[in-house]
């Protein structure tokens with residue numbers, strides 16, 4: 001059983017690798033699945049990282065998913081209680097993430113193979129696993145568990161986190177699966193505060209299966225023994241208890257044709273607008289063209305401007321001092337009913353050129369509220 005409260009005691013330290021991992025993902029996914037999403041707190045941050053994506057988090061722990069479900073956002077973020085080894089997606093996925101979870105999967109090779117098969121043609125996977133199993137925090141658990149006294153109580157079959165080896169093994173496996181892959185390792189030097197800090201850390205993860213196998217009385221006996229060994233291995237210093245933690249990071253992309261092509265899809269186009277023109281931009285792009293407004297990331301809000309999204313693309317309007325409208329560069333949008341939208345534009349006082357044909361395609365040119373050229377093409 002996972003205990004969300006215990007796990008979140010070191011939320012900041014446990015979150016950093018997730019952000020370091022996702023920073024390395026260079027694509028604009030429309031669908032994301034987070035395998036072993038835990039409390040969902042990190043999964044939820046993907047909504048602002050990729051505003052056009054629908055995100056699903058799955059986890060096999062009832063307690064974790066109950067907590068994650070409180071973060072659901074209809075149409076954008078959902079969570080499911082399911083084991084990742086038996087789960088199958090309905091559609092190909094643009095980005096599969098997994099942070100600090102795959103080490104609990106005994107047959108990781110098979111799962112990684114399945115994950116590669118779930119990717120869309122330009123899909124990506126990114127995962128992070130701990131690689132700290134030869135550090136005292138973990139070795140000391142083993143040494144206590146293996147002592148004759150505890151072996152007779154616990155046996156040899158406790159579930160144990162396990163990884164394939166070093167980053168090199170993951171690199172080789174994903175390359176074999178046909179993915180363009182990058183892998184790296186990082187040792188974090190966490191500075192933990194409070195008494196028995198490393199014990200509190202492992203209680204939230206590695207130590208779980210051991211404690212679950214013991215009665216409350218035996219749990220405290222085990223913890224006393226382990227804590228004594230830990231305090232020698234991790235003496236507190238003037239800045240706190242320094243806890244080195246090595247982790248492996250892997251990203252792989254499913255690039256079908258040219259394995260060197262770094263571009264997966266068009267994400268957005270940006271055009272300029274004058275300062276203070278946000279209401280006019282909204283009037284044109286949402287009121288007339290029917291796009292939806294996308295909230296700008298917090299750190300960009302102060303610059304003004306606004307973003308809009310359609311099916312698989314975004315249009316960003318950025319404020320420009322000394323604005324002049326774009327007459328040649330333009331945004332070309334496919335529309336389902338060209339005549340209707342032309343009539344609406346004219347009704348609202350927009351200048352629209354006569355319909356033209358290029359081969360079988362019919363299109364026309366107009367301008368947005370600021371005079372930027374817009375092409376509308378009948379789909």
Ligand SMILES: C[S@@+](CC[C@H](N)C(=O)[O-])C[C@H]1O[C@@H](n2cnc3c(N)ncnc32)[C@H](O)[C@@H]1O
Nearest residue numbers: 036037038059060061064083084099100101104
């Ligand atoms: C260390 S937590 C990481 C949670 C989250 N990814 C994070 O970074 O905060 C590992 C999670 O993996 C989940 N997990 C382990 N085995 C799983 C499986 N077979 N299927 C789905 N989830 C699993 C656990 O329930 C737990 O929530």
